[in-house]
Amino acid sequence: MNRNDLNRRGLLLSAATSLLALPLLGACDKAGQPVVPKLSFNAVDITGAEYARKLSLKDVDGRQRDLAEFKGKVLFVFFGFTQCPDVCPTTMAELAEVRRRLGPDGDRVQGIFISIDPARDTPQVLKAYLQAMDPSFVGLTGSNEQIEAAAREFKVFYQKVPTSEGNYTMDHTAGAYVFDPEGHVRLFVRYGMGVDKVTADLRQLLGKPA
Numbered sequence: 001m002n003r004n005d006l007n008r009r010g011l012l013l014s015a016a017t018s019l020l021a022l023p024l025l026g027a028c029d030k031a032g033q034p035v036v037p038k039l040s041f042n043a044v045d046i047t048g049a050e051y052a053r054k055l056s057l058k059d060v061d062g063r064q065r066d067l068a069e070f071k072g073k074v075l076f077v078f079f080g081f082t083q084c085p086d087v088c089p090t091t092m093a094e095l096a097e098v099r100r101r102l103g104p105d106g107d108r109v110q111g112i113f114i115s116i117d118p119a120r121d122t123p124q125v126l127k128a129y130l131q132a133m134d135p136s137f138v139g140l141t142g143s144n145e146q147i148e149a150a151a152r153e154f155k156v157f158y159q160k161v162p163t164s165e166g167n168y169t170m171d172h173t174a175g176a177y178v179f180d181p182e183g184h185v186r187l188f189v190r191y192g193m194g195v196d197k198v199t200a201d202l203r204q205l206l207g208k209p210a
Helices: 003-026 087-101 103-108 123-133 144-153 195-205
Strands: 056-059 064-066 074-080 109-115 138-141 158-162 168-172 175-179 185-190
Touching: 056 144, 074 087, 074 195, 087 103, 087 109, 087 123, 087 195, 103 109, 109 123, 109 144, 123 138, 175 195, 185 195
Parallel strands: 074 109, 109 138
Antiparallel strands: 056 064, 056 138, 074 175, 158 168, 175 185
């Protein structure tokens, strides 16, 4: 083998070695720490938000519940009321379908429904409403002051709106918050996003491939 052949062989080996090293170099940051790939979501990514960090209300059985006890699950938190004609039942029914589509992993998704209408949403009413959607769903309620505090923490808007029949309805934020299994708020799911997109996002947070 002549000198030109040796030089050519050396260049090819050097190039191949460089290509093999590229994935290894790309897998670490400057400090040598592994780089976690950034996830791409359909919902609004609010990772690192300074709100929606605490929640403490009673469930329909009078038990005090808070965010910490749901660690290990993907948590879907929605503020609504049982007499809502469209947004609330649609949101919770879609979440029930998401859980079904996830199969066994659906058991790792917890739906939380916080009533913004405690005067009409008694524990009995709230329990029956959610049982009809998905028996795993947890309904939370409290005094007006407690619910107002929870809404402020989650930056959720709601207000009572009188109707022509002398009754009232509730205007409210039409979206839900999603927490990862570590208990960190990650997503804001806008109303109408659809079952397919919500399922894809929750599957990512569960650490499952699409």
